[in-house]
Amino acid sequence: MITINENFKALSENYLFSEIARKVASYKAQNPKAEVISLGIGDVTEALSESVIQALHTAVDEMADRATFRGYAPECGYDFLKNAILENDYLARGISLSSDEIFINDGAKSSLGHFGDILSANNIVAVSDPVYPVYVDTNVMEGRKITYLACPPEKEFAAQIPDGKVDMIYLCSPNNPTGSVLNRGQLTAWVEYARKHKAVILFDSAYEAYISDPTIPRSIYEINGAKEVAVEFRSFSKTAGFTGVRCGYTIVPKKLQAYDKNGSGVSLNALWRRHQSTKFNGTAYIIQRAAEAVYSIQGKRQTLATIAYYMNNAKTILDGLKRAGFKAHGGVNAPYIWLETPTGMTSWEFFDKLLNECQIVGTPGVGFGPSGEGYFRLTAFAKAENVEKAMERMMALFYS
Ligand code: PLP
Numbered sequence: 001m002i003t004i005n006e007n008f009k010a011l012s013e014n015y016l017f018s019e020i021a022r023k024v025a026s027y028k029a030q031n032p033k034a035e036v037i038s039l040g041i042g043d044v045t046e047a048l049s050e051s052v053i054q055a056l057h058t059a060v061d062e063m064a065d066r067a068t069f070r071g072y073a074p075e076c077g078y079d080f081l082k083n084a085i086l087e088n089d090y091l092a093r094g095i096s097l098s099s100d101e102i103f104i105n106d107g108a109k110s111s112l113g114h115f116g117d118i119l120s121a122n123n124i125v126a127v128s129d130p131v132y133p134v135y136v137d138t139n140v141m142e143g144r145k146i147t148y149l150a151c152p153p154e155k156e157f158a159a160q161i162p163d164g165k166v167d168m169i170y171l172c173s174p175n176n177p178t179g180s181v182l183n184r185g186q187l188t189a190w191v192e193y194a195r196k197h198k199a200v201i202l203f204d205s206a207y208e209a210y211i212s213d214p215t216i217p218r219s220i221y222e223i224n225g226a227k228e229v230a231v232e233f234r235s236f237s238k239t240a241g242f243t244g245v246r247c248g249y250t251i252v253p254k255k256l257q258a259y260d261k262n263g264s265g266v267s268l269n270a271l272w273r274r275h276q277s278t279k280f281n282g283t284a285y286i287i288q289r290a291a292e293a294v295y296s297i298q299g300k301r302q303t304l305a306t307i308a309y310y311m312n313n314a315k316t317i318l319d320g321l322k323r324a325g326f327k328a329h330g331g332v333n334a335p336y337i338w339l340e341t342p343t344g345m346t347s348w349e350f351f352d353k354l355l356n357e358c359q360i361v362g363t364p365g366v367g368f369g370p371s372g373e374g375y376f377r378l379t380a381f382a383k384a385e386n387v388e389k390a391m392e393r394m395m396a397l398f399y400s
Helices: 006-010 016-030 050-063 079-093 108-118 133-141 184-197 268-279 285-293 297-323 347-358 384-398
Strands: 102-105 124-128 145-149 168-172 200-204 230-235 248-251 257-259 265-267 328-330 336-340 375-379
Touching: 006 133, 016 347, 050 285, 050 297, 079 102, 079 285, 102 108, 102 268, 108 133, 108 200, 108 230, 108 248, 108 268, 124 133, 133 145, 133 168, 168 184, 184 200, 257 268, 265 268, 297 328, 297 336, 297 384, 347 375, 347 384
Parallel strands: 124 145, 124 168, 168 200, 200 230
Antiparallel strands: 102 248, 230 248, 257 265, 328 336, 336 375
8 A cells, every 4th residue: 555755744734825826816807907916926027137048048059969969967067057156156255165065956945845855854943933934844744843933023033043952953044034134143153053052054045145235144154163064055046037947056065964873973965965966867058057147247247237126126115115104124135025014914914905905915924934923025026117006005005
């Protein structure tokens, strides 16, 4: 008899985005002329940069010629892309790594989801509340116990160090959904905790390109000692509009160890390499060339312009919300704005009000965890003209 992985039964029903889609579809069916503006899903709206498009065309042409055709890519990535990452994202910022500490993938989600394969199911996992749900669900699938870290509003939603011992710590900075960032002191405290407790930090910096404050670390490896306790997950999705193209990378330093049942240290770099070469057959050549183009001089200029466009939207949202009388967080070093719903209104009630009376779609905070109740996420990933229109509508409804 074939049996299932029972852990899947412990997953909570993930109805957040399907419920949003259902409500929006029903509203549109009843109001076919309504112009609904989505500031809900965290997906990019702007086209790929010219540099990326050019690189894609060139790589496609290479595949059309027997002399330049490529088959299977190296499982952990081509050197041309790893070297571009190394030089631009790390060496240029004073962080020394070697190219065999970089693992190219098809976006951060799959590596975030699979990294647990190389760690024991007995490890205790710590996540923030509210949280990007992938950290929770992938660990529930593997049967791990999850502890929620307090993220108090008065501490700008920074995940607080627990009193007890945890083994796997997910930190997301800039944060989805709260738009907050962890500063150097906070990251240093986490690195010290991980070193003391022989824990590992899984640092998700998918939104690092949105950091404008030069004092905020973009990489956990800016913190002394982090290479011994942290893995870093990065993505071209939000940096360069690759959500539909799919490319990211994971840094697993060679100094990073976990322990076997006898307490002997084992290299996570070696285990992750073994994992990827067994379960992954490499990111497409064409896509890796496209990612490489993000680091060309033109590519960098174009990428920064698109990020500035989204961050200008974030400013419009923040200013609009403040004028309309809301308390809002984030939106300065992150493309997410985390606003407090009006007194006495749950995040789903606010969702309904915004949809029905302003024709705006956002994301109810409670969908990111119990502490998200009373909050609401808006994203800066939208057309600027729609963002302006959305803010005018909110002003008209809420300004008093
Ligand atoms: N990490 C965070 C915090 C995210 O918000 C997302 C996507 O929304 C991802 C990782 C996954 O990104 P991707 O798989 O597109 O690289």
